[in-house]
Amino acid sequence: MPLTEDRAVQATRVTISDVADAAGVTKGTVSRALNDYPDISEATRTRVLRKAKQMGYQPLAQAQAIKTGRTRTIGLVLQTDIPGAQRPFLSDFLAGLSQTASDASWTMTVATSAGGQEMLTTIKRLVQERKADGFILPRTFANDERVTLLRTLKVPYVLYGRLQDIQDSAWFDILGEEAMRDAVLRLAQHGHQRIGFVNGGSEYNFSRLRAAGFENGMNEARLDIDESLITGDAMTREQGTAATLGMLARSLPPTAIVFAVDMAALGAYDAAEKHGLVIGQDLSLISYDGIPECQWVRPQLTSFRVDSQMAGSRLASLLIRQIRGEDPTTLRESAKAMLWPGGSDGPPRRSPIEIARIVRSGQEHNSCETGGTA
Amino acid sequence: MPLTEDRAVQATRVTISDVADAAGVTKGTVSRALNDYPDISEATRTRVLRKAKQMGYQPLAQAQAIKTGRTRTIGLVLQTDIPGAQRPFLSDFLAGLSQTASDASWTMTVATSAGGQEMLTTIKRLVQERKADGFILPRTFANDERVTLLRTLKVPYVLYGRLQDIQDSAWFDILGEEAMRDAVLRLAQHGHQRIGFVNGGSEYNFSRLRAAGFENGMNEARLDIDESLITGDAMTREQGTAATLGMLARSLPPTAIVFAVDMAALGAYDAAEKHGLVIGQDLSLISYDGIPECQWVRPQLTSFRVDSQMAGSRLASLLIRQIRGEDPTTLRESAKAMLWPGGSDGPPRRSPIEIARIVRSGQEHNSCETGGTA
DNA sequence: TTCGGTTACGAAACCGGTTTCGGCAAGTCT
DNA sequence: AGACTTGCCGAAACCGGTTTCGTAACCGAA
Numbered sequence: 001m002p003l004t005e006d007r008a009v010q011a012t013r014v015t016i017s018d019v020a021d022a023a024g025v026t027k028g029t030v031s032r033a034l035n036d037y038p039d040i041s042e043a044t045r046t047r048v049l050r051k052a053k054q055m056g057y058q059p060l061a062q063a064q065a066i067k068t069g070r071t072r073t074i075g076l077v078l079q080t081d082i083p084g085a086q087r088p089f090l091s092d093f094l095a096g097l098s099q100t101a102s103d104a105s106w107t108m109t110v111a112t113s114a115g116g117q118e119m120l121t122t123i124k125r126l127v128q129e130r131k132a133d134g135f136i137l138p139r140t141f142a143n144d145e146r147v148t149l150l151r152t153l154k155v156p157y158v159l160y161g162r163l164q165d166i167q168d169s170a171w172f173d174i175l176g177e178e179a180m181r182d183a184v185l186r187l188a189q190h191g192h193q194r195i196g197f198v199n200g201g202s203e204y205n206f207s208r209l210r211a212a213g214f215e216n217g218m219n220e221a222r223l224d225i226d227e228s229l230i231t232g233d234a235m236t237r238e239q240g241t242a243a244t245l246g247m248l249a250r251s252l253p254p255t256a257i258v259f260a261v262d263m264a265a266l267g268a269y270d271a272a273e274k275h276g277l278v279i280g281q282d283l284s285l286i287s288y289d290g291i292p293e294c295q296w297v298r299p300q301l302t303s304f305r306v307d308s309q310m311a312g313s314r315l316a317s318l319l320i321r322q323i324r325g326e327d328p329t330t331l332r333e334s335a336k337a338m339l340w341p342g343g344s345d346g347p348p349r350r351s352p353i354e355i356a357r358i359v360r361s362g363q364e365h366n367s368c369e370t371g372g373t374a
Numbered sequence: 375m376p377l378t379e380d381r382a383v384q385a386t387r388v389t390i391s392d393v394a395d396a397a398g399v400t401k402g403t404v405s406r407a408l409n410d411y412p413d414i415s416e417a418t419r420t421r422v423l424r425k426a427k428q429m430g431y432q433p434l435a436q437a438q439a440i441k442t443g444r445t446r447t448i449g450l451v452l453q454t455d456i457p458g459a460q461r462p463f464l465s466d467f468l469a470g471l472s473q474t475a476s477d478a479s480w481t482m483t484v485a486t487s488a489g490g491q492e493m494l495t496t497i498k499r500l501v502q503e504r505k506a507d508g509f510i511l512p513r514t515f516a517n518d519e520r521v522t523l524l525r526t527l528k529v530p531y532v533l534y535g536r537l538q539d540i541q542d543s544a545w546f547d548i549l550g551e552e553a554m555r556d557a558v559l560r561l562a563q564h565g566h567q568r569i570g571f572v573n574g575g576s577e578y579n580f581s582r583l584r585a586a587g588f589e590n591g592m593n594e595a596r597l598d599i600d601e602s603l604i605t606g607d608a609m610t611r612e613q614g615t616a617a618t619l620g621m622l623a624r625s626l627p628p629t630a631i632v633f634a635v636d637m638a639a640l641g642a643y644d645a646a647e648k649h650g651l652v653i654g655q656d657l658s659l660i661s662y663d664g665i666p667e668c669q670w671v672r673p674q675l676t677s678f679r680v681d682s683q684m685a686g687s688r689l690a691s692l693l694i695r696q697i698r699g700e701d702p703t704t705l706r707e708s709a710k711a712m713l714w715p716g717g718s719d720g721p722p723r724r725s726p727i728e729i730a731r732i733v734r735s736g737q738e739h740n741s742c743e744t745g746g747t748a
Numbered sequence: 749t750t751c752g753g754t755t756a757c758g759a760a761a762c763c764g765g766t767t768t769c770g771g772c773a774a775g776t777c778t
Numbered sequence: 779a780g781a782c783t784t785g786c787c788g789a790a791a792c793c794g795g796t797t798t799c800g801t802a803a804c805c806g807a808a
Contacts, residue, residue, distance in 0.1 A: 013502060015794060026758055031796055041756060061503055062436025062445060063794040066763045071436060073483070073505075080469040090464050095454040095486045102485060102496065107505045109447070109483045112472045122476065128387060129435055131447075131481045296670060389764060400788055405766055413786060437764040440793045 014055050023051045034059070058105070065130050072106045074319050075132025077122055077146075079139065081115045088291050089308035096312025097136065104320055120149050127155055134323045136160060136315050140205055158319045158331070160311065164205055170322050170331035172314045176206050176288060177213030179304035179337040180258060183286040184217025186339075187256045190347045192284060193223060196254035198243045198268075199232030200261045207232060210260040210288070217258075229254050240267025248275060248283075253355045255348040256284035262291045262303055265344075269297055275359050282355060284345040288337065299343025306337050388429050397425045408433070432479070439504050448475055448693050449506025450484045451496055451520075453513065462665045463682035470686025471510065478694055494523050501529055508697045510534065510689050514579055532693045532705070534685065538579055544696050544705035546688045550580050550662060551587030553678035553711040554632060557660040558591025560713075561630045564721045566658060567597060570628035572617045572642075573606030574635040581606065584634040584662070591632075603628050614641025622649060622657075627729045629722040630658035636665045636677055639718075643671055649733050656729060658719040662711065673717025680711050 020027040025044065033040045033048040051057075065071040076097065078090075098108050109131050113119040123146060126132040134156035137146055140163055147169065150157045159171035180197075187195050197214045200207045211232070218225045228250060234243045240259065244267060247254055259265035265287035269279055277283050280299045287294075290305025318331045350358075394401040399418065407414045407422040425431075439445040450471065452464075472482050483505050487493040497520065500506040508530035511520055514537055521543065524531045533545040554571075561569055571588045574581045585606070592599045602624060608617045614633065618641060621628055633639035639661035643653055651657050654673045661668075664679025692705045724732075 013794095016796095017794075027795075028759080028797075029757060032757090035796080037797095039756060044756080058503065060440070060794060061505070063440045063763095064796075066434070066437045066440070066765080066794090067796045068763095078465070078468065080465065088462070090468075091452070091454065094452065094464075094484060098484065098486045102499075107483050107485065107500070107503070109481050110468060110472065111476060111481065112469045125476075126481070129432065129481070131435070293667075293670065296667065387764095390766095391764075401765075402767080402789080403787060406787085409766080411767095415786060418787080434764060437793095438766070440764090440795080441766045442793095 013060065014057050016057070016059065019048065019052050019055055019057050022055060023048050062130075069130060070133045070323070071130055072104075073132050074101055074106060074108050074316060075123070075126050075135045076108060076110045076138075077119055077126075077135065078110060078112045079115055079119065080112045089306070092308040093138075093312040096309035096314075097316045098312075099309075100313045100316040101320070104316075106316075106320060108316075116145070120145060123149060124153075127153060134158070134319050136319060141203055156319065156322045156328070158315050158322065158328075160315055161204075161206055162209070164208065168328050170318050170328035172311060172318055172333045172335075174306050174311065174337050175334050176260070176304075176337065177209040177216070179288050179339075180210045180213030180260065181217035181220065182339065183258045183288075183304065184214060184223075185221055187258070187284060187286060187345060188217075188221035188223060190256070190284065190345065192254075192256040192348055194226065194229065194252065194254045194256075194352050195223065196226075196229035196247045196257040197231075198234045198240065198247075198257060198259045198261075198264055199230070200264070201233050201235050207260060214258055226252075232260075234259070234264035234267070235261055237263055237267040237270070240264030241270045242267070244268040244271035245274070248277075248355070248359045251356060252352045253359065254283075255350070255352055255355065256286070256345065259285065259287035262287045262289035262294060262301065265301055265303070266293055266297060277355065277358065278349075280343045280346050281349040282358075284348065286345050290337070290340055294340065294342060302342040302345045303340050304337035305340045307335070310335065387434065388431050390431070390433065393422065393426050393429055393431050396429060397422045436504075443504060444507045444697070445504055446478075446480045447506050448480060448482050448690060449497070449500050449509045450482060450512075451493055451500075451509065452484060452486045453489055453493065454486045455489045463680070466682040467512075467686040470683035470688075471690045472686075473683075474687045474690040475694070478690075480690075480694060482690075490519070494519060497523060498527075501527060508532070508693050510693060515577060530693065530696045530702070532689050532696065532702075534689055535580055536583070538582070542702050544692050544702035546685060546692055546707045546709075548680050548685065548711050549708050550634070550678075550711065551583040551590070553662050553713075554584045554587030554634065555591035555594065556713070557632045557662075557678065558588060558597075559595055561632070561658060561660060561719060562591075562595035562597060564630070564658065564719065566628075566630040566722055568600065568603065568626065568628045568630075568726050569597065570600075570603035570621045570631040571605075572608045572614065572621075572631060572633045572635075572638055573604070574638070575607050575609050581634060588632055600626075606634075608633070608638035608641070609635055611637055611641040611644070614638030615644045616641070618642040618645035619648070622651075622729070622733045625730060626726045627733065628657075629724070629726060629729065630660070630719065633659065633661035636661045636663035636668060636675065639675055639677070640667055640671060651729065651732065652723075654717045654720050655723040656732075658722065660719050664711070664714055668714065668716060676716040676719045677714050678711035679714045681709070684709065 016027045016030050020030045030048050033045045034052065061071045101108050111122050111126060113122045135150060137157055138160040140159045140161040159169050162171050162173045163169060184195060199211050215225060229247055231243050231246065234240045244257065248271065257268060265285050268285055272279050272283050279285060285301060287301055287303045290303050294301040294303045314333055322328050322331050390401045390404050394404045397404065404422050407419045408426065435445045475482050485496050485500060487496045509524060511531055512534040514533045514535040533543050536545050536547045537543060558569060573585050589599060603621055605617045605620065608614045618631065622645065631642060639659050642659055646653050646657050653659060659675060661675055661677045664677050668675040668677045688707055692707065696702050696705050
């Protein structure tokens with residue numbers, strides 16, 4: 001005997017009243033049983049639970065929402081005006097988010113906005129329309145307006161990346177500082193003595209951390225830090241080229257450079273080519289992010305890869321727990337970036353003095369015709 | 375005098391009852407006025423509309439939903455098991471989708487799934503929980519189960535890409551066939567006579583169209599089609615390399631190749647390098663997609679670029695219109711891909727015979743050290 | 749046996765909307 | 779003038795849940 005008496009093959013949803021009738025109680029009792037109210041006897045609770053499961057009952061989120069205000073939905077507002085910011089990782093990130101969300105019977109609404117003020121409006125709208133119970137905030141800035149807004153609205157949120165002023169925020173982050181430290185140690189082990197550092201944009205909070213990581217690494221390796229070999233605000237390929245050229249022009253250039261951002265590190269290839277220096281031999285590079293382009297260039301760029309899918313998954317989990325009432329200050333996690341060895345780092349082939357001579361020799365080096373990454 | 379009498383600064387939402395009180399009517403009347411019921415006088419309708427606007431009333435989607443079943447939400451289920459499939463375009467695509475959705479006071483829920491059966495389950499869940507009123511279906515296959523499912527569920531959907539068996543589906547598509555045709559004509563204008571074609575995976579519906587476009591172009595240019603210079607199923611760089619090498623090994627190789635997929639076209643660079651052929655001179659390439667890597671290789675790959683943001687925007691618009699009741703067969707749009715000229719195509723420098731000689735001469739060509747894309 | 753206090757559940761109000769139903773007033777027809 | 783439409787809107791039911799309130803039944807103690 002089929003259970004469906006409705007005409008439609010795809011039977012209509014089973015509602016709480018159906019369960020109530022089947023269990024011989026009122027819908028109020030069913031609701032309380034399912035929501036773990038204390039004043040329900042263990043006997044009826046299990047009976048209702050079993051019936052509900054057997055009938056495949058799933059409460060309708062938005063019906064609950066008009067009383068509770070919550071729809072089991074996590075919000076994600078993407079910033080589209082940072083060109084190519086999270087582009088290569090977005091797919092993995094979403095996969096991680098929605099997978100864990102889905103496992104908990106939650107869903108994800110994503111919106112985009114071109115930035116600043118518009119983003120705040122979008123967040124407000126989603127909250128007002130109850131289309132998001134809480135938010136994932138990627139790319140946190142040093143002083144983030146979104147955080148201020150959500151805090152005053154008392155809407156839960158989880159940061160992807162720590163804030164300087166953490167306050168009572170929950171967050172997940174990749175330990176970029178440890179990656180930077182490990183990069184230095186790896187280079188030191190290769191035998192490098194003069195190591196430069198090219199940081200990312202100072203408006204990002206991660207930059208501060210990565211700089212600290214670099215310094216820690218240098219200290220641990222007992223290497224001198226030459227302030228003239230530390231620069232920052234390089235987020236694009238061109239900025240990376242400029243930063244590298246600047247270092248190479250020093251009287252004593254570095255034999256290796258640590259980059260905080262892959263995109264900038266790719267610019268170093270152009271700079272090296274200009275002077276006829278061979279990446280991985282004359283100049284070693286280690287970077288961070290693990291964008292696909294790392295594998296496109298030759299030699300491949302050694303980089304610390306971020307597992308975006310895992311990040312999404314953890315963030316979703318933290319947010320859900322916070323919405324369910326856990327204290328945000330206990331909801332903090334971090335993970336390490338994984339080294340992706342390429343050919344861009346190795347033992348130094350030339351001394352800083354030799355490199356300086358090559359650079360000063362001045363003539364532009366012609367790249368050969370059939371290739372070259374720039 | 376502030377309007378908010380509530381304690382909370384962020385006043386609670388204004389509900390339909392608030393508007394009703396303010397307008398001096400019942401909430402039933404407000405509802406009918408806002409939803410264009412015929413039995414409301416023009417006078418009260420305008421009065422209610424004005425009041426509602428003035429008070430900033432926005433109906434709560436999920437409150438409406440428990441009666442209407444619709445939440446003003448468009449669903450997007452992304453397939454995550456195709457590695458790097460839509461990766462570079464995803465961000466733009468989402469931006470386009472959510473922008474137009476947002477402009478119409480709609481939102482977007484996105485889910486991911488690893489494919490086939492799981493994807494169907496996800497769709498069902500979203501429909502059951504009323505978290506999506508309709509779906510955008512990217513990457514349509516020749517025989518798509520998602521379409522079958524949604525059709526039987528009577529849930530609206532819009533295809534990104536035409537189906538062979540269109541039936542009553544709404545769709546948006548980029549005219550890949552025209553791009554392929556234009557590619558051939560451009561090469562013919564350069565003076566190429568022997569032009570090869572490397573198609574994408576035969577399981578995709580677009581492949582059939584692009585092949586037709588290539589043939590049309592050849593016919594229009596009054597060039598002979600050599601079946602031995604037509605191959606397919608090249609979606610990755612490696613497959614592109616293999617396809618190219620195969621063509622170059624012919625007794626009379628092509629001087630130019632049209633690719634249906636950028637990723638495969640990038641493989642041609644490796645193949646050319648292997649034989650010491652110069653892309654853009656000894657071998658011209660034109661491709662399709664406009665992935666960022668086109669600008670990374672040297673010479674840059676000439677490609678027809680797809681405007682993913684526009685595509686997302688149009689798709690959202692079509693879906694919303696269909697959910698609002700328009701006939702899907704009238705909801706069909708297409709757009710042209712835009713030529714992105716790079717240096718990978720130009721007048722032929724060598725004849726097919728010369729190329730054949732170079733290829734047969736056999737010795738592997740050494741790429742120079744500082745570069746090479748492979 | 750009576751009484752006060754729990755326990756466990758039914759009844760009903762409520763959330764913010766939509767939709768049905770019915771009735772009043774004005775206009776139309778015979 | 780009375781009957782019949784028609785236009786317009788209020789009243790109330792309804793959607794699928796949650797939550798408050800009240801009380802019957804049970805408990806142990808006096």
